[in-house]
Amino acid sequence: MGTVKPPRLGERLLSWFCKDRWTDELLGDLEEQYKDNFHQMGKKRATLKYYFQILFLIKPHILKEKKSSPLMLRSHIKSSYRSLLKNKAYTFINVTGLAVGITCCFLISLYVIDEMSYDKFFNSSDRIYRVALERVYPTNTRYFGSSPVNLAPTLLENYPEVESAGRLHKLFFQNEITVSVGEKEFIEHNYLFADNNFFDVFSFEFIEGNSETALDGINKVVLTESTAKRFFGDGPALDKVYYLDTTSYVVSGVIEDIPSNSHMKFDILGSIHLLPFIEQAASTNSWINPWLFTYIKLKEGVNADVFEEKFPEMVQTYGMASILSQLSISADEYPNSGNEFNYFLQPIEDIHLKSNLDVELKANSNITYVYLLIATVGFILIITCINFINLATARSAERAKEVGVRKVLGSRKALLVRQFLTESNLVSISALALALGVSWLLLPSFNGLVEKNLNLEILTTPLVIVGIIVFILTIGTLAGLYPALVISSINSAVVLKGKYTSGSKGVWLRNALIIFQFFISITMISGMLLLNKQMMFMKNKQLGFNKENVIILDQAQELRTDQRAFRNELLKIDGVKNVTYAFAMPGEFIGNLITTSEIPNRPQVRTFTVSVDDAYIETLEMEILSGRGFNPDYNDSTNVIINETAAFLLGYEDPIGRKVINPNPRENQPGEFTIVGVVRDYHHQSLHTEIPPMVLFNVSDEAVMSKVAIKVETEDMLVLLKNIEDKWNEFENERSITYSFLSENLLELYKADSKTGSVFYLFTIITIIMACVGLFGLATYVTQQRTKEIGVRKVLGASVSNIVILLSMNFTKLILISFGLAIPLVYFGMSKWLESFAYHTQIDVGTLIGAGLLTLILAWITISYYSIKIAILNPVKSLRSE
Amino acid sequence: MGHTFITELEELVLLSTAILYPNAYAYGIATEIKDQTGKSLSLASVHTVLYRLENSGLLNSELGGKSEKRGGRSKRLFSLTQNGKKAVEEMQDVRQAMWAKIQSV
Numbered sequence: 001m002g003t004v005k006p007p008r009l010g011e012r013l014l015s016w017f018c019k020d021r022w023t024d025e026l027l028g029d030l031e032e033q034y035k036d037n038f039h040q041m042g043k044k045r046a047t048l049k050y051y052f053q054i055l056f057l058i059k060p061h062i063l064k065e066k067k068s069s070p071l072m073l074r075s076h077i078k079s080s081y082r083s084l085l086k087n088k089a090y091t092f093i094n095v096t097g098l099a100v101g102i103t104c105c106f107l108i109s110l111y112v113i114d115e116m117s118y119d120k121f122f123n124s125s126d127r128i129y130r131v132a133l134e135r136v137y138p139t140n141t142r143y144f145g146s147s148p149v150n151l152a153p154t155l156l157e158n159y160p161e162v163e164s165a166g167r168l169h170k171l172f173f174q175n176e177i178t179v180s181v182g183e184k185e186f187i188e189h190n191y192l193f194a195d196n197n198f199f200d201v202f203s204f205e206f207i208e209g210n211s212e213t214a215l216d217g218i219n220k221v222v223l224t225e226s227t228a229k230r231f232f233g234d235g236p237a238l239d240k241v242y243y244l245d246t247t248s249y250v251v252s253g254v255i256e257d258i259p260s261n262s263h264m265k266f267d268i269l270g271s272i273h274l275l276p277f278i279e280q281a282a283s284t285n286s287w288i289n290p291w292l293f294t295y296i297k298l299k300e301g302v303n304a305d306v307f308e309e310k311f312p313e314m315v316q317t318y319g320m321a322s323i324l325s326q327l328s329i330s331a332d333e334y335p336n337s338g339n340e341f342n343y344f345l346q347p348i349e350d351i352h353l354k355s356n357l358d359v360e361l362k363a364n365s366n367i368t369y370v371y372l373l374i375a376t377v378g379f380i381l382i383i384t385c386i387n388f389i390n391l392a393t394a395r396s397a398e399r400a401k402e403v404g405v406r407k408v409l410g411s412r413k414a415l416l417v418r419q420f421l422t423e424s425n426l427v428s429i430s431a432l433a434l435a436l437g438v439s440w441l442l443l444p445s446f447n448g449l450v451e452k453n454l455n456l457e458i459l460t461t462p463l464v465i466v467g468i469i470v471f472i473l474t475i476g477t478l479a480g481l482y483p484a485l486v487i488s489s490i491n492s493a494v495v496l497k498g499k500y501t502s503g504s505k506g507v508w509l510r511n512a513l514i515i516f517q518f519f520i521s522i523t524m525i526s527g528m529l530l531l532n533k534q535m536m537f538m539k540n541k542q543l544g545f546n547k548e549n550v551i552i553l554d555q556a557q558e559l560r561t562d563q564r565a566f567r568n569e570l571l572k573i574d575g576v577k578n579v580t581y582a583f584a585m586p587g588e589f590i591g592n593l594i595t596t597s598e599i600p601n602r603p604q605v606r607t608f609t610v611s612v613d614d615a616y617i618e619t620l621e622m623e624i625l626s627g628r629g630f631n632p633d634y635n636d637s638t639n640v641i642i643n644e645t646a647a648f649l650l651g652y653e654d655p656i657g658r659k660v661i662n663p664n665p666r667e668n669q670p671g672e673f674t675i676v677g678v679v680r681d682y683h684h685q686s687l688h689t690e691i692p693p694m695v696l697f698n699v700s701d702e703a704v705m706s707k708v709a710i711k712v713e714t715e716d717m718l719v720l721l722k723n724i725e726d727k728w729n730e731f732e733n734e735r736s737i738t739y740s741f742l743s744e745n746l747l748e749l750y751k752a753d754s755k756t757g758s759v760f761y762l763f764t765i766i767t768i769i770m771a772c773v774g775l776f777g778l779a780t781y782v783t784q785q786r787t788k789e790i791g792v793r794k795v796l797g798a799s800v801s802n803i804v805i806l807l808s809m810n811f812t813k814l815i816l817i818s819f820g821l822a823i824p825l826v827y828f829g830m831s832k833w834l835e836s837f838a839y840h841t842q843i844d845v846g847t848l849i850g851a852g853l854l855t856l857i858l859a860w861i862t863i864s865y866y867s868i869k870i871a872i873l874n875p876v877k878s879l880r881s882e
Numbered sequence: 883m884g885h886t887f888i889t890e891l892e893e894l895v896l897l898s899t900a901i902l903y904p905n906a907y908a909y910g911i912a913t914e915i916k917d918q919t920g921k922s923l924s925l926a927s928v929h930t931v932l933y934r935l936e937n938s939g940l941l942n943s944e945l946g947g948k949s950e951k952r953g954g955r956s957k958r959l960f961s962l963t964q965n966g967k968k969a970v971e972e973m974q975d976v977r978q979a980m981w982a983k984i985q986s987v
Contacts, residue, residue, distance in 0.1 A: 005953075022929075025945070028955035029909035029925055035951060036913075056926035061933055 006034040007047060010054050018062050026057065072415075073422070080423035083402075090395065091427070093777045094388055097770055098431035098475070099438060101384035104766055106439045107446050108377040110454045111759075115370050118261045118352035123203035124297065127163070129304060129345040131155070131294040132357060138338030138603025139649055143357035144290040147343065149281045152197070152294045154318045159310065161302040166198030168264065168293040169272050170361055172589045174706075175554070178735070179268075180243040181231045188227075191268040192361075193275060201295045208238040209253030215271045220252035227267040228254045260453055263351045264361050287319030287341070288326045293361060295348070304345050311343040327604070328663055338603055358689075368833075369756045376763045379520045383767060385479045386513045387774030388424070392483030393510055394781040399487050404495035416488035417481075424480025425473060432472045450759060482509070511814055514775070518818035518855060521771045524764040526826040526851035530843060531757050534834065537841040538750055544682025545586060546621035550742035551724065552585050553708040558735045560704055566731050567708075573723045575714035580615040581705040586684050587746045588707075595695065596661045597650040604663070605649045607642075607693045608684065611705070614698065617641070617679060619711045627656040627677030636698035638670050641677040646693030660695060673697070686749035687839040709742065768855075772862045775811065779863040783807055783870050790870055791878035800871045807867040808860055815859055819852040826851075888940075888969050894919065895931045896940065896970050899960050905947065907957035908932060932960060940966035 010030070015023050030053060037046035084091040119125055131151055133144040152165040170192050179186045199211035206214070207225055214222050221242075228237035228251065237251045249270070258265060272278050272292065281289055298304060315323075319341065324330065329337055346355055353367040403416060411419075440456060447454055458464055559566050567579045584590045590610045596602065614636075616622075617629040625644065630636045640660055647655045655675045665671040673695075681691045699705065714720045721739070728737040747754075790803055798806075827843060834840040870878075888896070898914040899906040912928045915921060935941040940963060947957040962970075 024955050025908070025958045026925070026929065028952035028957060029907065031953045031955070032909050032951050033912075033925065053925050056924040057929070059926060059930060061930070062926075 004035050004038050006031050006050050010050055014054055014057065017058060017064060019064055022062055026062075030054070072418075076419050076422040077426065079419065080426045083399075083423060084426065087395075089780075090391060090777065093773055094391065094427050095431050095434060097384050097387050097773055098428055099434035100766060100770060101380050102431055102435035102472075103438045103442065104380045104763060105377050106435060106459075107442065107454075108373050108763070110443075110456075110458070111446075111450055111452065112370055112374060113458065114261055114452055114454055115353060115365055119263055119348045121259055121261070122348070124300075125349055126347070127298045127300065127302075128201060128348045129296055129298065130348055130351060130355075131296060131343055132346050132355075133290050134340070134342040134344065135290070136338065136340035136342065137606050139605055142359075142606070144359045145346075145351075145355065145357045145361065146290040146292055146359050147294045148287045148290055148319070149278055149292055150285055150287060150318070151343075152195075152292070152296070154314065155294070155296055156197070158314075158318075159307075161298055161307050163297045163299045164197055164200035165294065165296040166201040167195045167272060168198060168295065168361075169193040169275065169278065169291065170293075177244060179231070181240075184231075186231065188268055190266045191270065192264070192266040193270045193272040194222075195272050198269075198295070201297045204255040204258075207254045207256060208236055209251075211253070214253035215269070217252075218271050218274045219247070219249050220271055221249045222253040222255060222269040223251055224257045224267050225254055226257050261352075263348070263355075263364060285322055286326075287315070287322040290359065296345075304347070308343075308345050315341050315343065326664055363752055365752070366756075372756075372760065373763070376524070376760065376767070379524065380763065380767050380770060381475075383517050383520060383770045383774065385475060386517050387770065387777065388427075388479035389482055390510050390513055390774060391777045391781070392420075392424070392480065393486055394778055395483075398781075400490050400495045403487055403490050404492040407490075407492035408496065413488050417484045420484035420487060421477055421480045424484070425476035428472050428476030428479070432468070449755075449762070451755065510778070514778070514811070514814045515818045515821070517771050517774065518815050518859070519821050521768050522815075522819055522822040522851055522855050523826055523829075524767050525854055526822070526848055527830065528761055528764045529847045529851055530826075530830050530834070530841075531760060533841050533847060534837065535750065535754060535757060538687050538753075538837075538839075539747070541683070541687060541839060543586070543746075544622060544680055547586070547743045547746055549712050550620070551710045551712060551721070552740050552742055552745060553710070553724075553728070554738045554740070555706070555735055556581060556708045557704050557706050558732050562731045563704060566727065569727050569730070570710060570724065573720065573727065575712050575720045576710055576724075577713050578615055578619040578711040580613055580619040580709050581699075582610065582612040582616050582707050582709065583699075583705055584610050584684075585707050585709055585742060585745070586620070586682070587686070587742075587749055590684065592692075593662060593695065594664070595650070596663055597652070598659045598661065599651045602651050605646065605693055607646055607660075607695045609695045609697060610684070611697045611699045611703075613705070616696070616709075619709055621711075622682055623680040625678045625680050626654075627675070629677055630696075630698045634676075636676065637700060638673055639676040639698060640673040641679055641696040641698075642675055643679050643691070643694040644681045645691055646695060647675075647678055649693045683839075688749075688837055690838045768858065772858055775859055776862045776865070779807075779811065780866045782810075783866050787870060787873070787878045790873075791875040794871075794875040795879070800868070803871040804864060804867045807871070808863050811859060811863055812856065815852075815856055819855070822852075823848055888973060891927075891931055892935060892940075893970060893973055895928065895935065896962060896966055899941065899966075900962055900970070903961055904959065906960045907947070911960075935966070936960070939963060940969055 011027055014027060014030070018026060030050060033053065034046055034050045037049055040046075041049075119128075122128060130145060131147050133147050135142050135144060149167075152167045155162045156165040176187050176189050177191060179188055194215060196211075196213070196215045199214060204211070208228075209222070214220065223231065223237060231237065231242060232240050232251075237254050240251050241248050242251070243249070278291060281291065298307060320331065320334075323339070323341065324334060327334070327337065327339060352364050353370060355364055356366065406416060406419075436459075443454065443456065459468070556563065563581060567581070570576050570579045590608050592606055592608045594604050595607050596604050612630070614630040614632050617624065624641075627641070629641065630639070642650070642655060642660065646660075650658075650660065652658045652675070655678055658675050659672045660675060661672045662669070663671075679694075679696070683691060684694065685692070710724065712720055724739070725737050786807070790798075793803060793806075826848060830843055834843070894915050895911055898911045898918070902910050902914055908925060908928050911932070912923050912925060915923055915928075932941065932943075936943055941960050942963050943958050943960045945956045946959050948954055949957075
């Protein structure tokens with residue numbers, strides 16, 4: 001019985017946290033209880049109970065009081081301050097390094113928080129969904145954010161789960177409208193159309209007018225506050241009138257400006273009833289054309305996933321008649337026709353980051369980029385902390401004497417640890433102060449880079465302040481803890497005898513940390529190089545037409561019937577090679593049309609269509625593979641040119657003379673077209689998507705088209721542009737000329753990529769600089785310790801280059817190891833990323849080796865500064881040191 | 883009347899201390915309460931109550947009573963002070979007075 005003993009660990013645990021006056025009696029009580037329990041319920045449960053009892057004992061009145069007094073803290077701070085001041089270079093590296101890390105962290109956090117906040121400002125935004133459409137065609141599948149006209153009314157009338165349903169429309173074909181207010185004219189880019197229910201779904205704040213009647217008539221418009229101010233000045237705008245061409249519109253409401261963190265953006269909101277094709281589709285109960293964006297708000301407690309399951313039945317019940325008549329097939333044929341209309345719900349809060357459908361209101365962001373940035377900022381912070389730890393451990397030899405003396409004078413280990421932690425926290429707090437200042441200074445330029453309007457306001461909320469303080473103290477403590485423990489456990493007797501060298505202690509960890517650091521750097525550099533390569537690839541890819549030296553003029557419809565005369569005048573200008581009119585130039589939005597082949601039983605092909613004049617193919621230097629281009633000598637009004645993909649999908653081996661059939665021609669439209677030429681596949685759209693089947697229609701010279709492309713060849717572009725402008729002004733004196741360059745317009749398609757790219761470049765460069773700064777500090781200290789050794793080597797005849805190589809060798813080995821580790825990660829990670837582009841570059845060995853070499857060279861430069869300094873030192877000096 | 887109100891747990895601890903006198907210490911009190919009421923209390927909660935009662939002058943304590951079972955450690959032995967006695971007595975009086983007024987439960 002006497003052999004029963006409670007676990008020793010419990011005793012130690014208790015005496016560690018418990019006040020001395022209680023320890024003894026409590027341990028006694030615990031032991032007694034343990035013994036009783038032992039006999040009643042066996043060893044296992046008794047032990048478990050014993051630990052639980054100890055755990056419960058962690059109470060305020062039992063816990064030890066903190067021993068450090070404010071006096072001690074003051075002493076810690078004072079000596080930290082002195083020590084930091086004494087080693088200015090070290091302090092500088094640490095504070096600036098950490099400040100850079102924290103600044104990056106702040107800026108990226110602001111960016112990420114903003115990205116995550118999209119569309120959350122609407123009332124009950126978690127119940128608002130967009131109904132999107134997965135349209136499966138026999139040959140392909142397309143995803144529409146938009147949906148047919150009658151979807152919203154159907155949902156609202158027949159489904160009790162739906163609280164409200166609104167519709168929004170965007171005119172994809174027209175980029176700008178000109179609004180006349182009195183004498184003034186405004187060119188507007190952000191105008192959308194909505195029905196009145198739109199305001200039931202979205203809680204826009206009305207400053208003037210009310211949501212009930214704002215859009216219930218065709219000539220009513222709602223303006224945002226700033227737009228109203230622009231148009232009508234500071235006074236009330238309600239019931240004021242503006243003109244679009246000759247039609248008047250009455251302002252029936254003014255709403256607050258839409259925050260920038262929304263997936264929709266408009267200054268002017270017109271009524272969808274204004275648009276004849278929508279009215280017509282609605283009256284014929286069309287379920288075919290996804291022309292509108294449908295937003296619904298579900299009632300509280302409705303599960304979206306469950307509700308979604310009702311959609312197939314809805315299509316069957318309400319839409320099938322329209323679908324069948326449009327596809328001209330019978331209900332029996334439909335299931336095997338390869339056509340599907342699958343609707344699904346997208347939470348509006350997710351649209352900005354997760355929706356990347358073929359048809360969107362505007363280009364959305366991508367959650368991958370958000371993750372990438374979070375990872376990057378994590379890396380930067382890790383590297384900063386590693387620098388902190390590495391430098392501190394490397395300096396342990398220097399601090400050893402101080403620690404020895406402190407120990408001899410009676411300092412306990414805990415006190416020493418506290419001393420070092422005070423020091424590291426002092427560094428992190430000063431870094432925080434510096435980072436706040438720098439963030440504030442850099443924010444405007446960062447805003448410019450990411451094209452956002454971020455501000456530091458969020459830093460004033462109490463939760464964030466507490467978070468930042470905790471974060472800073474954690475970094476300070478984490479980074480200081482390891483060095484503190486290492487240095488404080490130095491044997492004072494050894495140190496004071498002068499025998500202590502930092503030796504192998506902590507070298508293992510230090511090396512591992514360097515490997516990790518450069519592993520990150522190499523990964524990021526390769527990522528950056530590949531990103532760059534892909535951007536170059538997209539910029540330089542042969543597009544199937546020549547985008548260089550092409551000037552695009554917008555608003556050509558203003559010329560009206562003078563288009564032909566204007567072209568003839570342009571051709572007279574020196575340097576103008578060719579002129580073409582069209583409804584869309586490469587890179588711009590184009591429509592699509594369901595077509596069928598002459599060959600029976602072939603699936604329908606959804607082709608993209610663009611109407612062009614005779615000179616289009618020639619001006620853009622596309623290649624005709626067979627047949628001919630449009631030609632003024634022929635009447636090409638029922639002839640078309642198709643691309644290779646269309647020829648393939650229609651099933652024509654020799655397409656010239658064959659037909660492209662439009663199964664549902666509108667009134668006064670021909671139902672079939674004869675193919676007169678095949679053009680080599682060219683990239684009308686961005687390289688994110690594959691080349692679709694395309695049909696080029698010819699328009700007669702009388703038709704008024706919206707775009708002019710001018711192929712030029714000149715030494716002096718400015719003079720040429722001036723000449724073109726003069727000609728324009730001769731024909732059109734109301735509207736001034738708006739021109740752009742095709743090659744630049746095409747770059748717009750990759751704006752999101754290049755924007756994220758530049759943010760990524762920036763932070764990659766910061767990461768590398770941070771890694772090098774750390775290496776520099778470390779190399780300096782390590783080399784310093786070898787001063788004597790180098791002196792001896794020199795005396796024995798080593799050359800400067802010998803010594804520099806010797807000193808670099810260690811770090812080189814570490815970098816090579818990290819290179820080996822980084823390669824597989826980069827390879828797999830980047831292949832995945834590249835696959836998101838339909839047309840992409842390949843990962844080549846050259847890029848990877850390039851990244852490794854770049855890192856190595858940067859590291860060598862960093863190390864060599866101090867190595868050379870030491871290597872050329874006169875050995876007499878170095879040997880006499882100490 | 884009514885200057886020190888004590889909680890039920892405090893009353894239980896005070897009564898157990900009185901029962902076990904002169905050998906009342908934390909573990910013993912916890913066992914006593916368990917025997918009397920069936921409630922199993924952790925040492926920590928008993929200790930907390932004892933500490934509070936001692937602070938408010940209802941209990942006295944001294945060290946003593948080392949035993950082999952406790953690994954040779956001493957116990958803190960508690961005893962009721964005058965105020966402590968008064969507190970439990972008052973509690974009892976209040977109860978009885980109240981019961982007397984009840985016709986039936």
